[in-house]
Amino acid sequence: MPVNDRETVIKVENLDKFFPMKKSVFSVSKHFLHAVDKVNFDIKRGQVLSLVGESGCGKTTTGKTLLKLYEPTNGSITFLNRDVTHLNSAEDRKWFHSRTQMIFQDPFESLNPRKTIFDIVSEPMNIQNFGSLRKREVMVMDILKRVGISPPDAFLWRYPHELSGGQRQRVAIARSLVMKPEFVVADEPTSMLDVSIRTQVMKLMMDLIKEMNMSFLYITHDLAVARYMADEISVMYLGKIVEHAGSEELIKNPLHPYTKALISAVPVPDPEFRRTSVNIKGGIGKPIDPLPRCRFYERCPFAMEICTQKDPELIDVGNDHQVACFLYEKR
Amino acid sequence: MKPLLEIKNLKMYYDTQAGQVKATDDISFTLNEGESMGLVGESGCGKTSVSMSIMKLLPENARILSGHIYFDGTDLVPFSEEQMNRIRWAGISMIFQAAMNSLNPVYRVGDQIIEAIVTHEPNVTFEEARERVGSLYKLVGLDPERMDNYPHEYSGGMKQRAIIAMSLACNPKLIIADEPTTALDVIVQDTILRELEKIQKKLNMSMIYISHDIAVIAEVASKIAIMYAGKIVEMADSVTIFKRPAHPYTVGLMSSFPSIRGEKKDLVTIPGEPPNLLNAPDHCRFAPRCPFVTDECWKQVPPYAEVETAHLVACFHPQNLRKQVSVNASK
Numbered sequence: 338m339p340v341n342d343r344e345t346v347i348k349v350e351n352l353d354k355f356f357p358m359k360k361s362v363f364s365v366s367k368h369f370l371h372a373v374d375k376v377n378f379d380i381k382r383g384q385v386l387s388l389v390g391e392s393g394c395g396k397t398t399t400g401k402t403l404l405k406l407y408e409p410t411n412g413s414i415t416f417l418n419r420d421v422t423h424l425n426s427a428e429d430r431k432w433f434h435s436r437t438q439m440i441f442q443d444p445f446e447s448l449n450p451r452k453t454i455f456d457i458v459s460e461p462m463n464i465q466n467f468g469s470l471r472k473r474e475v476m477v478m479d480i481l482k483r484v485g486i487s488p489p490d491a492f493l494w495r496y497p498h499e500l501s502g503g504q505r506q507r508v509a510i511a512r513s514l515v516m517k518p519e520f521v522v523a524d525e526p527t528s529m530l531d532v533s534i535r536t537q538v539m540k541l542m543m544d545l546i547k548e549m550n551m552s553f554l555y556i557t558h559d560l561a562v563a564r565y566m567a568d569e570i571s572v573m574y575l576g577k578i579v580e581h582a583g584s585e586e587l588i589k590n591p592l593h594p595y596t597k598a599l600i601s602a603v604p605v606p607d608p609e610f611r612r613t614s615v616n617i618k619g620g621i622g623k624p625i626d627p628l629p630r631c632r633f634y635e636r637c638p639f640a641m642e643i644c645t646q647k648d649p650e651l652i653d654v655g656n657d658h659q660v661a662c663f664l665y666e667k668r
Numbered sequence: 669m670k671p672l673l674e675i676k677n678l679k680m681y682y683d684t685q686a687g688q689v690k691a692t693d694d695i696s697f698t699l700n701e702g703e704s705m706g707l708v709g710e711s712g713c714g715k716t717s718v719s720m721s722i723m724k725l726l727p728e729n730a731r732i733l734s735g736h737i738y739f740d741g742t743d744l745v746p747f748s749e750e751q752m753n754r755i756r757w758a759g760i761s762m763i764f765q766a767a768m769n770s771l772n773p774v775y776r777v778g779d780q781i782i783e784a785i786v787t788h789e790p791n792v793t794f795e796e797a798r799e800r801v802g803s804l805y806k807l808v809g810l811d812p813e814r815m816d817n818y819p820h821e822y823s824g825g826m827k828q829r830a831i832i833a834m835s836l837a838c839n840p841k842l843i844i845a846d847e848p849t850t851a852l853d854v855i856v857q858d859t860i861l862r863e864l865e866k867i868q869k870k871l872n873m874s875m876i877y878i879s880h881d882i883a884v885i886a887e888v889a890s891k892i893a894i895m896y897a898g899k900i901v902e903m904a905d906s907v908t909i910f911k912r913p914a915h916p917y918t919v920g921l922m923s924s925f926p927s928i929r930g931e932k933k934d935l936v937t938i939p940g941e942p943p944n945l946l947n948a949p950d951h952c953r954f955a956p957r958c959p960f961v962t963d964e965c966w967k968q969v970p971p972y973a974e975v976e977t978a979h980l981v982a983c984f985h986p987q988n989l990r991k992q993v994s995v996n997a998s999k
Binding site: 391392501503504531532533534535536537539540558559560561562564565585588598599600601602603604605606607608609610612615617621 | 710711853854855857858859861880881882883884886887889906907910920921922924925926927928929932935936937938939941942
């Protein structure tokens with residue numbers, strides 16, 4: 338079935354997440370860090386969307402807000418045609434959280450060192466009060482086998498410190514997928530792993546996504562990884578999505594100056610290849626009370642007067658490719 | 669070209685309660701003046717142990733069992749701590765992993781570099797040292813006026829530049845850069861790598877780059893050594909390594925990297941995990957993961973063989989492999 342005809346699993350409209358900046362104990366904060374600013378996207382069933390950006394660009398905050406680990410400031414989130422922006426009743430929360438999951442970056446910190454592998458993987462079922470102990474055991478064994486922990490019964494009563502980094506991340510993935518979630522946010526799940534292990538885990542996740550027909554938000558700083566994992570890529574810069582397209586389209590035909598810089602900055606494993614050097618300066622700032630103008634303005638080699646006057650909106654340039662840059666606006 | 673650093677059959681083991689950890693086992697290589705070399709391997713393969721042995725910054729339980737480290741013609745292995753102190757910084761300096769965090773937060777950045785100069789060159793006055801720091805700042809692309817700032821006023825990339833300036837402070841002949849850009853974002857990483865390459869050529873220094881990222885090494889090093897489980901398994905100039913890799917591990921490592929260039933290719937995974945170096949076995953250490961393994965590999969450690977001029981490989985089946993690779997490529 339073509340992606341466009343599939344059911345939309347999660348839809349985000351004008352999502353904002355602002356964090357107040359602490360001033361002092363007595364004054365109310367008047368300054369806000371705009372971590373996520375008017376973000377829109379939707380993810381269809383079985384689809385993987387990758388959110389790419391440098392550290393501090395708000396990609397993790399977006400993921401956490403989506404899973405309601407943060408309360409959104411403005412905007413709406415629709416999950417399976419139900420508004421989940423504010424989950425007020427316990428029943429709603431249970432409904433939502435039993436269908437969504439998160440995979441964290443660091444498998445050394447995300448597993449409780451004092452719990453056995455069985456306890457860790459069966460925890461979501463305990464929280465959701467799901468099934469009998471016998472059923473839980475079967476499900477834990479199943480998912481462990483599926484993520485490549487074999488033989489699973491040899492690992493059930495071990496502790497995280499007895500496992501290698503790759504095995505831990507497999508256990509973390511098993512924990513996230515044991516309840517067969519419909520939507521998963523994976524936050525840099527392979528960036529802490531070694532090269533040879535990383536490919537194994539990436540392949541495993543791709544297989545599982547296909548097999549379980551899950552929708553994925555894959556957060557990464559690495560465009561090459563995003564290309565392999567995702568159907569579509571959104572590039573984020575200081576809380577805003579600056580470009581969105583299908584992954585091959587975005588890699589082969591980047592439009593936004595920031596995306597172009599990101600792509601040309603990726604080192605190439607070929608000593609005879611000479612890249613054109615990146616022509617943007619400086620580092621990423623902090624979007625505290627940002628002015629209504631392009632946030633990339635200071636670093637952009639193509640900055641124009643209009644860029645300081647208003648915020649560029651995402652515009653469609655055809656081929657399902659959107660970009661927020663005045664260079665592509667028809668005037 | 670004159671050899672600057674010659675390492676011959678270096679064996680450095682850690683004594684632990686559980687047994688001997690063979691972190692660097694029979695390592696040999698030569699680095700010429702003005703040459704840059706890359707040491708590539710996954711975490712725990714002993715690449716940092718090699719650099720720490722060269723600097724003799726070893727923990728108490730580490731022992732250099734045998735071998736020689738000739739720097740500028742003299743063997744550093746029998747050197748006392750006092751003698752080593754004269755070599756460190758002035759002869760060989762080091763950019764450590766996550767060096768940005770190695771700046772002392774309560775001292776001005778410039779003063780920390782001045783301190784390094786004055787300690788190693790007692791007849792340099794404070795003013796002279798300050799002047800030198802100013803010119804070093806210009807060399808690494810920092811504004812000399814920022815000398816009097818504290819580390820927290822620097823961005824990650826600026827801190828890394830300051831660390832590079834510090835490593836250059838006493839005009840060393842050799843710089844060892846241990847994962848110099850691992851914690852940085854891609855765009856900053858790109859500018860830092862360019863800077864290092866430029867400085868290395870300008871000052872005709874020798875560099876050893878240590879990284880897990882083969883693409884980073886491809887960009888900066890003219891010669892590459894691939895390490896696996898405490899041993900160098902393949903060594904050649906970088907073009908040869910990339911065009912005609914001969915060791916199965918090197919081949920696996922290269923094809924397991926997702927690439928952003930060219931057409932999307934399937935990733936190849938190396939099965940299994942790197943071995944524990946505790947009581948490492950007396951056979952090829954890659955044998956359990958190798959697709960080309962034969963009985964021979966389980967019986968003894970493969971010796972280094974020159975498969976072509978200046979291309980060393982420690983593998984019993986490099987030739988077979990090359991045919992295999994070309995068969996795959998022609999498919």
